[in-house]
Amino acid sequence: MxxxxxxxxxxxxxxxxxxxxxxxxxxxxxxxxxxxxxxxxxxxxxxxxxxxxxxxxxxxxxxxxxxxxxxxxxxxxxxxxxxxxxxxxxxxxxxxxxxxxxxxxxxxxxxxxxxxxxxxxxxxxxxxxxxxxxxxxxxxxxxxxxxxxxxxxxxxxxxxxxxxxxxxxxxxxxxxxxxxxxxxxxxxxxxxxxxxxxxxxxxxxxxxxxxxxxxxxxAPNPAPASNPAPAPYAAPAPYAAPVTNHAPAPYAAPVPHQAPAGHPAPPPYQAPPARAPAPAPAVAQDPHPAILEAARAGRHGEAAAVAAAWESDALRRHGPRSAEAVHWTEVRADLARLAGEPARSCELWLSAAEFRLALRQQADDPDVEAAVDRAHHQWEQIGDRARADSLGPALVALREKVPGRRPGALAALRRRMG
Structure with missing residues (x-):
């Protein structure tokens, strides 16, 4: 630190x-x-x-x-x-x-x-x-x-x-x-x-x-149902704004990079299954394939901007303490990994874990454990020691709450921090 x-x-x-x-x-x-x-x-x-x-x-x-x-x-x-x-x-x-x-x-x-x-x-x-x-x-x-x-x-x-x-x-x-x-x-x-x-x-x-x-x-304030809010900005390609009240479809990321032997990489990120949709006047276009296509093509700024716009929409419609908002935080975390930004990815996975705990999910909930595991894995990829040191205390605090299913993860983290 x-x-x-x-x-x-x-x-x-x-x-x-x-x-x-x-x-x-x-x-x-x-x-x-x-x-x-x-x-x-x-x-x-x-x-x-x-x-x-x-x-x-x-x-x-x-x-x-x-x-x-x-x-x-x-x-x-x-x-x-x-x-x-x-x-x-x-x-x-x-x-x-x-x-x-x-x-x-x-x-x-x-x-x-x-x-x-x-x-x-x-x-x-x-x-x-x-x-x-x-x-x-x-x-x-x-x-x-x-x-x-x-x-x-x-x-x-x-x-x-x-x-x-x-x-x-x-x-x-x-x-x-x-x-x-x-x-x-x-x-x-x-x-x-x-x-x-x-x-x-x-x-x-x-x-x-x-x-x-x-x-x-x-980010306009939500409009009445008779006058829906405009779609969030998503440059350069237009994407439809979400109009339903259910969580977006699962986003399947590519297999993560190989992890160091001391802490195996967690499995590929898969969002929790979408809840049953509430009645809505129209079905929103699923943005996940376009976001993933942009990331795979190396257009990381575009992918991050579109995901962030959907996250802002989720925050406005459902609030920060919602499954919809945490879903998009997790999508952005994995996009940061794909862009080769482990510090940013770690920070977002830490936020996702905190959000899930705030939603009263238990420390042994698979989604909570997965978020902390991915934050830990990305932290180990950070090449800038000062940046890693700045994120280390938050990761240790989460590991103390969420030890995970890999024995010795907290002890290994403390040894790495020295």
Missing amino acids: NDVGTAVLLAAAPAGRGRAMDAASVLPALAAVPPAVLTGTATATVVELADPLDPQTVLTRLRAAAASPGPLVLFLAGQLHLDKRQFLPHLALARTTTATLRYTALPWHWLAGELGGRPPGTTTVVADLAADPEVWQRLAAAPDLLHLGPGPYLYGRVTPAPRRGEPTTPDYLRAWAELWRAGARPPHPAMHAEAAIRAAAHTPAPEALLLAPGNLAP
Whole structure:
């Protein structure tokens, strides 16, 4: 485990009538979380930027934080505006106005430039953002507008900025703080799912964009049955949105890579059998064959994006504590394995196991055991020792609850962690 991490708390919004989000209101809640919890390290340094005035000052502080060797987590609350000359999103700062945007706001691509060069898996951004109409319109057409590159993990929620009235509040980011302060320590994907549900319940918005690794798709709130919600974004090929209330058909992955002798690879992933479908006006197209075809063809980004879009739909329709949501977490975990991303696969299998335990499945349930076994197997494939160390404690905690049917798995894990 890395000894020292860095957490940057950046909350910014224009003063006066241009303020669409009361961004700084979340800082006390985040500051009350122990620094080591913010970063998942033994100790941590916290850098707080409350309503900064100058983009160069923010850039300097971010650059210094990005130079630190340990894990970096950026908590970001604020509002996005569009530079109408270059059509690029900017994060508004305290002195930003429409006329001075290019000189007083922080270009989003500056964030990508500073964070994208860090080692993969060491950087996480958790964002709670309000977007002006121009940015929101472009996000609907190009969800990857907020992409930070292949290295950082981006979780967040973007809502349209209110046209008038009281500024919005960063309830998604506040939910992260509240969960941590209540003692919860789930992996980031589970935190993201729960925070999105809590934020939607606190301040319902007509539309929201949920940000997660592999998923930058607009996520409208579910529409009434007479007016079904539109299909989730699935680029580049169109896929139908799920319209039934049953779990998707099983997804059969190819045989896993050969495992080290000390811990045999678990059997190929097979989703639990689908439950009997509830009556529905139409039968949804099964997306699994297209997802698997894309993965086998090496189009891993496409496969992950489609699976993440279906996961978002499951989260909206059924909630994070549902069999439908955990199914898609498991699909994404196996897609990460196929893409040669064992750390990401391990993290998602850990989340799937935690989800199943939260669904009151027993520790000896075959699905729970399989999720932990696959997380363990993928952990052993991670070549980056720092990344493996960061995931090790969560895996040990799960192995203590779910020892599995292979004798000595927990002891072997502890020996590997040294």
